[in-house]
Amino acid sequence: MSSIPGGHANTLEAELREMFGVDGCAGVRHVDLDIQDAPEGCDAGMIVLWRGGLPVGHLLRASDGECRIAPMATAQDSSVTTPVLDLPSASVVICTRDRPNELRRCLASLPRQTFPPEEIIVVDNASRGSETREVALAAGAIYVREDRPGLDIARNRGALRATSQIVAYTDDDVLLHPQWLERLVTAFDSPSIGAVTGLVLPAELATEAQRYFETFWSFGQGYTPRIFRAADFAASRHEVFPAWKIGAGASMAFRRDVFDHAGLFDERLDVGQAGCSGDSEYWYRLLANGYDCRYQPTSVAFHFHRRTMEGLAKQIYSYMRGHSAALLVQHERTGVKANLTQVLKWKPLWYLGRVRRRLLGRRVPEDHFLWQEIAGYASGILFYLRTRRG
Numbered sequence: 282m283s284s285i286p287g288g289h290a291n292t293l294e295a296e297l298r299e300m301f302g303v304d305g306c307a308g309v310r311h312v313d314l315d316i317q318d319a320p321e322g323c324d325a326g327m328i329v330l331w332r333g334g335l336p337v338g339h340l341l342r343a344s345d346g347e348c349r350i351a352p353m354a355t356a357q358d359s360s361v362t363t364p365v366l367d368l369p370s371a372s373v374v375i376c377t378r379d380r381p382n383e384l385r386r387c388l389a390s391l392p393r394q395t396f397p398p399e400e401i402i403v404v405d406n407a408s409r410g411s412e413t414r415e416v417a418l419a420a421g422a423i424y425v426r427e428d429r430p431g432l433d434i435a436r437n438r439g440a441l442r443a444t445s446q447i448v449a450y451t452d453d454d455v456l457l458h459p460q461w462l463e464r465l466v467t468a469f470d471s472p473s474i475g476a477v478t479g480l481v482l483p484a485e486l487a488t489e490a491q492r493y494f495e496t497f498w499s500f501g502q503g504y505t506p507r508i509f510r511a512a513d514f515a516a517s518r519h520e521v522f523p524a525w526k527i528g529a530g531a532s533m534a535f536r537r538d539v540f541d542h543a544g545l546f547d548e549r550l551d552v553g554q555a556g557c558s559g560d561s562e563y564w565y566r567l568l569a570n571g572y573d574c575r576y577q578p579t580s581v582a583f584h585f586h587r588r589t590m591e592g593l594a595k596q597i598y599s600y601m602r603g604h605s606a607a608l609l610v611q612h613e614r615t616g617v618k619a620n621l622t623q624v625l626k627w628k629p630l631w632y633l634g635r636v637r638r639r640l641l642g643r644r645v646p647e648d649h650f651l652w653q654e655i656a657g658y659a660s661g662i663l664f665y666l667r668t669r670r671g
Contacts, residue, residue, distance in 0.1 A: 300390065300456055306583070308486030323348035326486040327495065334460075335579050336480060337504050343496040344489065345646040354504035354578070368466050369446035370399040371534070374439030375422075376432055377405060377453040378553075381412040383585070384453040388420040396463035399445045406435040406553065431553035432530075433546035440540050449534035456484055456583045464580035465534045473511070475539040475572030476564055478528020479580030480504070490593040491586040497647050498597065500529035500584060507576045514568035521608070521623045522565060527574050530560035532582040543570045547610050549668045550603055555661055557603025562610055569615045597650045598657035605661030613669060624662065632658070 308326030312319065314337070320328055323342040330338045330353070338353035373391065377384045384403065391401055403417035404425045417424040427438045440448055447466050451457060461479060468477040481500035486492050514522050530551075543566050551559030564574050587593045605624055612620035632655055639648055 300393075300583075306485050308491070309483055326492065327483060329482060336482065336581055339482075341495065342492070344493040345496065349496075351501075351503065352505070368396060368463075369469065370444075371396070371447040371449055371462060371466050372400045372402060372439075372443035372445040373398040373449050373451065373462065374402045374404060374436065374443060375451055375453055376435035376439060377403060377408070377413060378430075378435075379408045379410075379413070380453050381408075381416045384413060385416045385420070387451065387453050387455055387457070388416070388422060390457040390459075391420075393459045394457070394462045395460050396466060398449070398462060400443070402439050402442050404435040404439045404442075406430060406432065431548055432551040433554065433559040434548045436551075436559070437545040437548065440535075440537075440545060443537065446537050447534050448537055448540075450530065450532075451582060452531045452584070454585045455481075455531050456585075458581035458583070461532070461580050461582055464577060465532070468575050468577040468580070469534075469536065471573070473571075473573045474508075474575050475536055475543075475567045475570075476527070476574040477534050477580070478502075478564075478574070478576050479532035479582055480578035481529045481531050481582050481584050484583035484585045486586075488588045490588055490590045493590075493646075493649065494586045494593055494596075498600070500531060502526055502528055502576055502578070504578050506578060509564075509568065509574045509576070511568050511571045511573055518617050519619055521611075521617075521619045522568065524565035524568065524574075525558070525561040525604075527561065527564045528576050529584075531584050532580065533560060539567060539570075539572060543567055543572070547614075549665075550607055550610060552599070555603045555606035555664050556599030556657070558600075558607035559603070562607040565607075565611050566614060569617075594650055594653050598653040598660075601654045601657035602661035602664065605658045606665045607661075609662065609665040609669070628658065 310324055310328045312328055312330050314330055314332040319330060320340060323340045325342055328340045329336055339351045341349045343349050375387060401422040402425060403422045404427050405413045407428050407430050414424050425438055425442050427435050436450060447469060449462060449465055465477050465479055483491065483495050486495055509527055546559050546563050549555055550562055551557055567574060587596055608620045608624045611617065635648055635651055639651060
C-alpha cells in the first residue's frame with residue numbers, strides 16, 4: 282500500500298477502503314486538501330481533513346446535531362519529524378481476549394507498516410477457546426498466554442516478553458495507518474521522552490452510540506503535537522495534572538527501560554479490574570519520575586467504537602470507575618494530595634451540579650449516561666479501598 286493520500290482524487294478514500302475492508306469506514310469521510318477544497322459544512326458523521334499525507338483537522342456532526350470543527354493544525358504543526366536512519370528497534374504488543382476476528386483485522390494492518398516491528402507479541406488474556414492462539418500464530422506473531430484477567434496484567438506480560446528498545450501498544454479493535462509505528466518511534470528524539478502517544482480517529486461512525494462516544498468521549502487529542510514535561514508536572518503538584526489528555530492506550534509506546542525505573546503498569550487498573558485508566562496513571566507516574574511524554578498526532582490509528590448504546594453505557598461506567606480508582610492510586614504512589622481532593626471534593630461537587638441541573642429539568646446530551654457515570658465513579662472508590670496497598 283502506498284502512503285496516504287496519493288496523487289488522484291479518489292486515492293485517499295480508495296486506500297482507506299482497502300484498509301477497512303469492503304464496508305469502508307461508514308459515517309467517516311476522508312478529504313485530501315492537497316487536491317480538493319475543504320467542505321463548507323458537516324456530513325451526517327465526520328469529515329477528516331488530510332494534507333501532505335497527514336490528518337490536520339476534522340468536522341463532526343455531533344450527536345446533539347451541531348457541526349463541530351476541530352482546530353486545524355498549521356503546516357509546522359503537521360510536519361513530520363525528520364526521519365532517523367538508525368531508529369531504535371520496536372516491539373508491538375496487542376492484548377486481547379475472546380475477539381479473534383478483531384485481532385485478525387488488527388494484525389492485518391501490521392505488515393503494511395513502513396517501519397516493520399522487530400516482533401509482534403499477542404498477549405491472550407484468558408480467552409476461552411483456542412482461536413486467538415490460531416489467529417496470532419497464523420499472522421506470524423509471538424503468542425503469550427496470560428490467565429489472570431486484566432488489561433494491565435496483560436500489558437505487563439507483554440512488556441516483560443518484549444526484547445526491543447521501544448515497546449508499542451495497540452488494541453485489537455484498532456487498524457493502524459501504514460506509518461503509525463514509524464512516527465511513534467521517530468518521536469523518541471530526546472532521552473527525556475519516556476512515552477509517545479498517537480492520534481486515534483474513529484474507524485466508523487455508523488451508529489448513534491459511536492457518534493455519541495466521538496462527541497463526548499473521543500480518544501482524539503487534536504492535531505497539534507504536544508510535549509508534557511516533567512518540569513511542568515513538578516511545578517503543579519498543588520493540582521491534578523491531566524495525564525488523561527496525553528493520549529489513548531490504543532496507541533502508545535514506551536522506552537523499554539522506563540519499566541525498570543518507574544515499574545510496570547498498576548495491575549489494579551483498566552479492563553478486567555478497576556475498568557480504565559491504567560494508561561493515564563502510567564503516564565502520570567512517568568512524569569512524576571522525571572520523564573517527558575509526547576503526543577504525536579502524525580501517528581494515526583483508527584478505532585472501532587462500541588456500536589450499541591447498551592455497550593456504551595457499560596463502557597462509560599467502567600471509564601469513571603477506573604478514573605476514580607486511578608486518582609487514588611496516583612495519590613498512593615506519589616503522595617500528591619490534589620488527587621485525593623479531586624476524588625473526595627471537587628469531582629463530587631461537579632456531579633452534584635450536574636444532578637441539580639437535571640432535577641431542574643435542564644436536560645443536555647452530555648448527561649445521557651449521568652447515572653452510569655456516578656455509579657461507576659463511586660464503585661471505583663470502593664474498588665480502591667478493597668485493593669489499596671500499605
